[in-house]
Amino acid sequence: MSQVKLVTLDVTNTVMRVLGGVGHQYSSIAKIHGIELDPDVINQAFRTKFKEQNKQFPIFGSKSGLTSRQWWDTLVQKTLTQSGMDSKDNKLSKISQDICTHFETEGWMLIPDSVHVLQELKNRNFKVGAISNFDDTLENVLRRMSILHYFDFVLSAWTVGHAKPDPEIYLKALNIAKTAASESIHVGDDYQNDYLGPKKVGMQSILFCPDVSNIPTGVKCSIANLSDLLKYV
Template sequence: MKLRLLTWDVKDTLLRLRLPVGQQYQAEAKRRGLQVDPSVLEASFRQVYRSHWRLFPNYGLSQGMTSHQWWLDVVSQTFHLSGVQDEKTTQSLAEKLYQDFCTDKYWEVLPGAREALQGCSNLGLKMAVISNFDHRLEDILRNCDLHRHFDFVLTSETAGSAKPDLGIFLKALSLANVSPQHSAHIGDDYKNDYKGPQQVGMLSFLLQPENGQLKEQVPQDHIIHSLDQLVPRIQRFMK
């Protein structure tokens, strides 16, 4: 098997939030003189996000929404559920946070990510991103100085389908002009990043901490405990 393409998940694979969402939202509210418990904000965000993704999957694109409006609704409802009732305030907070999350203010590069990207690039692999994200991802990657490693960035918003749907993987393969048999994907989510790519015949690697608990059976060859293990593992599949 000669690998030619490696596609990457982003959140918790290459980038992670500098602080939990609740703390970041609380800090922005505090700048406006509002006192909101970060743990309440965190719980509210998780509840609202899950509900909104279920009701309006993939940023509500098929229901006529924009990802911008989708996120404003999620953030506004998070503050509302956490006790901030003034609609003008919640809308203002939502807009500010939406803009700030485009920057590296809230994101940091995971340890070993830059070295892994460079190492894979040195192997001559074509590389791309496949992520359940909105169009801001290109700016985020650029602001974190990761964008240059990729031939293209494919978000679920752009693709019109979200992982683990096979449509987003097929779109990436088409853009790369590489067959699934010569492609691999890496990410941290079993369903989206491990099983999803296999539906179209891609190889997949699951990024899983050494002490992580996996309910599913995954061959050891397909588990990466840290990104510094990736290049040696990839090399095995290039012989």
């Protein structure tokens, strides 16, 4: 790879992930209110409703006059009712609000080696950025996870107004870092967003894929452990 000056990383499922999965988190909070829901059913409902919500109101509703909290509250309620909760249950709104608050303050865990890798990148004097299809809470979440200080800049889809794999979000990163695309590497777990997307603007890219049996055809550079990134910089 060309000499690298900038390393950007995806956040969700690359640097951190939902602790126990969405189904586990939603069902645990619902149970506090006396509602029993199957985590596996929730996971399926969440994937379906997230796609629908994102298609109808892209980028967490930022272009539709919604706050990200309103966007998530609607999605969570749709997910819960799709998972078997009565839409007329007077507990629905309270459970949804509790879930939304939970993910703004808790509910996340760091990917193994993420802190070590971030620290090592800073030790080697790379510029480090976060590029994520996240809402406007991203910096606060990173701060609560005690990793915000490792990043020279943080770009979320909400703040930029463009979501990966749109080239604009990567061009924004290159402009902020004042670094040529050929001297930059992006790392993430999504083939379209994090591997193909950066290549469209000339960046190098590495697919983070812990399941080596699931690497898409055509991927020339992938890592199974985040620490393997250090071999390429």
